Amino acid sequence: MSEPLLKITNLHAVIAEDGTEILRGVDLEIGAGEIHAIMGPNGSGKSTLAKVLTGHPAYEVTAGEVRFKGRDLLELGADERARAGLFLAFQYPVEIPGVSIANFLRSAVQSRSEEEVDIFDFQERLLERMRLLEMDPAFASRSVNEGFSGGEKKRNEVLQMAMLEPDLAVLDETDSGLDIDALKVVAGGVNSLRGPEFSALLITHYQRILRYLQPDFVHVMVEGRIVRSGGPELAQELEEKGYEWIRERLAGETAGPTQAGGGRQ
C-alpha cells in the first residue's frame, strides 16, 4: 500500500518562547481525497497542530515525524510547504495594509507554478471563484483582510484556498464566528474542491459545520493527543454527550493509548 498523503507520527511540539508542551504525541494519517475533522475542547492543541504543520515560527517540534507527499515536511520552510501543496486557512487571518487581494494572490499562485501565470486567465479564475463564494468583485482590489468583518476574512481564506488548489487544506476553525448563511457558503467553497486530489483537515470546536461538510473521519483531540477516531457518527455522539463524556471515558481507560493512531480503518 502506498504512503498516505500525510502521515504524522508521535508529534511533539512546544511553544518556542517558553517551552510549554502543547502537542504530546499526535498520530494521524490522511489519505488522498479524504476529509478529516479534528474536534476537541478549547486548549486541546487543535490550532497548534495546524500551525505546526504549516511551519509557524512560534512553535518548535521536539519529537516525531511528519511526512507529506512522501517528503519530510518538517525539513521545509513555511513557503516551501505551501509550494508543496499544503494550505492553512487561518483562524485569525492577518491584515496586510496596502496589499490588494488580487496582487497578493497572483504572487501566491505564481509561486506554485513553473510557468508565467497569464494575467487574464488569473483574473477570470479569480472572478469565478469569487462568484462561487458570493464575494463582491470589488474585494479583489481591497487590501488583504484590512477592515474585513469576521465572515469576510473567512471567505477570503477559502477564496485563497480555491485559487491555490492545494493537495491538503487545513482549516483552522474556519466555521467559528460565521452565521449560518456564511457557513453554507464557506462549506460550499470547500465542497467544490472535493475530489481525489483534494484532502482537508477541518479543525473545529462545533459539530455544526460538519452538517454541510461531511467528513470521512472524525478525531477527538484532548490534551495534545488524538484520543478517539471514528466516522461521522463520532461527531454526532460528541455533540450529544459533550467533551466531558470523552474525558470521563478516558479516565476510565487506564490502559495506555486508546485508539489513537489515525483514521484509516
Add this chain to the structure above:
Amino acid sequence: MTETAIAIPGLDWARLEQGSTARQEPHWLRELRRSAYLLLQETPQPTGRGIDLRFLPGVGAAGTEEVFRAEMRQAEKPVGGQPAQAGEVASGAVESLLVAAAAEMPLVLVRDGKPVEGAELPPQMVLAELGEAARQYPDLVRPYLFSSALKLSGPEGEDGFYLSLQAALWDRGLFLHLPAGVQAKVPLGVLQPVAAFGRPAFRHVLVVLEEGAELDLLEEAVGGAPLGSATLDNAALGSTAPGGGDEDRSSRPFLGQSWEIVVKEGAKLRLGLVQNLAGEAYAFRYGRALLEKDASLEVFAVEVGGRWSRLQFGTELAGQGAGVNAYGLFLGTARQSYRLDLAHVHRGEHTRSDMNVRGVLRDRAYAWVRGLGHIHFGAQGASSYQRTDTLLLSKTARADTVPSLKIDEDDVRAGHGAAVGQVDEDALFYLMSRGLSNVQATRLIVEGFLQSLLEKTTVPGMAGMVGLAALKKIESRA
C-alpha cells in the same frame, strides 16, 4: 549678541555683489541680498544638526549662464551618459523620476523657468526663472520675495541662519504667479538640477497663488552624480574651490534650497517635492507656505536620494478655515541620513493640519522626523494631527521621531502618534504560508506599507515616482 562671524571661505560681499551685477539684478534685489548678507554676519551658525558650510567650496561664486547650462546637462544625465532622449525615458534609463513620470502622465516639464516647447499653460500664468522675473516683473516679485511666507528679519536662531544664507546666496530659482481664479489644468514638473561638484547650488522658489487659483506643482532635486570619464572641467563650472581643508568633503555636491509659497483665499496648491539626488549629495532645503482664508495645501515630500538631506517645511495657517495635508515618505539605504521637519502653525480659526509620514530604512540608514503642531491663542476649533511610521529592515537602521504639540487655545482637537518597528512576523508568516518566499513577502509588505500612504494623497504622479524609486533601491542591492 553676535558671536563669531561665520567663516565660509570665499563668502564676502564683494563677491556676492559681483555675482549680482553679472546677473544684472535690479537695485532693490541687490539691497535685499545685502541685508541678508549683513544678517548672516551677525547670526551664529547652528551647530549639531546643521551642516558645516565651511567645507563648501565656491560659495558665492557667480553662476554664469554657461555654468548653469553645464550643471543642468550634467544633472539630467541618464545612466548611460548622454543627455536624456525620449526613447531612454521610456526604457527607464533616466535617473530623473520626474522625466520618467512625464512619459506616463500629462506633465509640463520646466527647466530653468522655461516650460517645454509647445506646452499649453494658462496665458495669464507668469512662469520664469526667478532672477529674470525680478527684472521683468518687479511689481509682482518684490512684494513677496523674502517678505511674505519667509520674512528675512523674522525668525531667529537656526531658521534665521539658513534663511539669511538662502536670501544672500540664491543665484537661480523659479517664480510662479497664478492670477485670481485661474486653474492650471496640467501639473508642472520643475527640475532642480545639481552639479556633481564645483559649486554648491543655492536655489529659491517663489510661488504665489492669487484668490481661488489652483495649481499642481511637482519638483525634483536631481543630479550630483560623479560623471566618471565624461568629467566636466572643474574650471568650466566656475569653481574657485579653495585648496586645503578636507578635500574629500569639499568635493561633495550640495543643494541649498528654499521655497516661499503664498496661497491666497480659497486657492489650492498640490505640491510634490522629490529629493532624488545622487548618493554623495548633501541637501538642505527649507520651505514655508502661508495659507490665507480657506486656502488649501497638500504637500507630499519624498526623500530617496543623497547622502545627507534635511527638509524643513512649515505651513502657516493664517486664515480662517485653511487646511494642510502634509505627507512625507522616505526610503533610506546604505548610510543615508534624512531629517524631516514638518511644522504647522495655526493662527486662524477652524484651521486644520494633518501630517502623515512613512519611511523604510535598511542597512545603516537613519531618519529623524519631527512634527510640530502649534495652535496659537485665537485659533478656535483648530485641529492638528501627526502620524509617523517607520519600518526598519535591518538591525543597524535607526529612526528617531519627535512629535510635538504646542497648544495655546482651549477649543481644539489635536493628537500625535509614532511607531518604529520591524516587519510584522505574523504578516510575514501569513504571506509565506501562501508560498511567497521571505524576500517576496517582505517586499510585498513594504510596498503595502508605502501604498497605504500613497493611497491617501491626491498629488498627481507620486505613486509612480515612488514606485520607480523603490525599484531602483531594490535593484541597487543586487
